[in-house]
Amino acid sequence: MPTETLSKLKPGQSALIRSIHAEKAFHQRLLALGFRIGKRVELIRRARFSGPVHIRIGTTDVIMRRAEARHIEVSDISS
């Protein structure tokens, strides 16, 4: 199954979380916000000038930097 990082999704695309490679503190924050393996995430928009990305997971909207979104691997990308 082809995997990508969350930062590579285009606005409007959603995908399933395959793995999260983050250090402990960041991993905990992600878990508490609902980022778990197998959950569907949607990239809503990206900020200009390589700014943060706006991600929706369940009923929660979050923003994170692209560097951080690269720690999350996703597959089953759908538009």
Added chain:
Amino acid sequence: MKRIALLGMPNTGKSTFFNRISGASARVGNWPGITVDLMAAKILLGGHIAELVDLPGIYDFHGFSEDEMVVRHFLENNSVDLVFVILNTTQIERQLSLALQVRELGLPAVLLLNMADESKRAGISIDLEEITRRMNMPVALISAKYGDGCRDILSLAARELDQHPPISAAELHARLASDDRIESEMESILNDTVQVPAQLNDRTTEQLDRIVLHPWLGLPIFFGVMYLLFQFIFTLGKPLQDGVAWLLGYARGGLLDPLFSGLPPWLNGLLLDGIYNGVGTVAAFVPIIILFFLVMAVVEDSGYLSRAAFLTDAMMARMGLDGRGFVMLLMGFGCNVPALMGTRVMRSRMLRMLTMLIIPFSLCSARLQVFVFMTAALFIPSQAPLVLFILYLTSFAAAFLTATLFKGRLPGNEPFLLELPPYRLPTWRQIALRGWHEVGFFLKRATKFIVAGVVLVWALTHFPSDVPSASSQTLAGMIGSALSPALTPIGIDNQLAIALIFGFVAKEIVIGALAVIYGMEGNALMGLMAQKLDWVQAMSFMLFTLIYTPCLSTIATLRSESKSIGFATLSVVWSLLLAWVVSFCFYQGARLLGY
């Protein structure tokens, strides 16, 4: 006295609930085991007087962010009789874990499902009886914002307090251990008791975001919003500040001057020019701080602050800051003091320190007065806008240079991960309480420091008492001459040096100080300055005034917000150094070019 802790994830309306229950009676307290201040209020619960403590919002007991450490250390060092766990009902499917963790720790708890109004609109239905049974703790649906259900909480809590023995801090320390079972239990409880529609029908936020976060329109809208807020604060704040100044002047002229006239001149001066003016300096900030936090409450509670962070983060990240820092930096252009206090929204200490280090470079309205006066005196009207523009650019440049230089020393360790809450309108009560509390903070913490500083400067410029005040024979004049080896290379003479010493208290009084020093006012003073100074000296003086310490109140705020005298000292020393280097380069460069 019983102690009740209020616990919840960020953006759950925790502080709104706290304010709702405590009213205006809250105070800031220090607690064993932790270094940040927490708000606490005494509340009446049935037969008990209880102290309700507002803990920082956390996602998890086992996280490693600073807020999570604060909560753990608080619970490990202070015994707690009851915990109010508050959660956002629209996000119950991920927030219930915190309540389960609290239960696992054996803490007596009441679960508050907040934002019942929003969750009802979103079509979420909850089986209250079943969830109460499964959670094995009282559960209530409330709306902290509108007060629905909040009164009943008190009797619910009183009953719990009677039933459960408190758990000791030491015991809790041992229990803060692993909790793997929570995940699966949460899943099962939710499946049986809560129904969430597949797609929340919150279209308003979606549509607003489409405009506000638009790839091209987003930033212009952001700057427009900032400009309007700014105008609002200062159009309304100026007459209020003038009113306070008039009242203080009136009280002095009508009451204090005649009352103290029998005293020896030095004591009269100390009491009126020293202490009373010091109190006046503090009072002048009160209207601005209230207005600033009224506006900040709207910006923060509406959810726009996180959006602003999204828009400006790309630029700020390169300087080791984040988007919220940019909002505060812009606010600093009005007044540095509330902008520094506003950095409290940042939870990472290093990030906050870095932001606090750059805010004092914002060209605040007080400095603007000095620049407008000097430009009017020494430049022709057509040059004035350019001069002011250059000063504004320098202000940004100094801030960004400082951030870039210090970001290695104050590295932010927290990843940038912010929730974007749906847009909400705060209530008047929320807004008013915020302004009230922040003024309390400022008055409590800054007054002594500011009054002491004003008295010191008064003494420097009035002793020895047998020479004209603010002249070169006073202590300030002597300091000025002692500093002349450093100040002559940047074109600042003895008289201007004394004005700079005054400017240490507040930039508003620099012009007044010049009037005393030269013994002239208004147009006459302008004329004299135009004779004595050339434009290169004036520009150098303005650059120095822009960059060196903004005012005593800013230093007092830096010290109280960072809780570190070392940090406040660093800020003062660095800004003096930078001011000198910039003025030196400008002055010597201009002279070299033959001006």
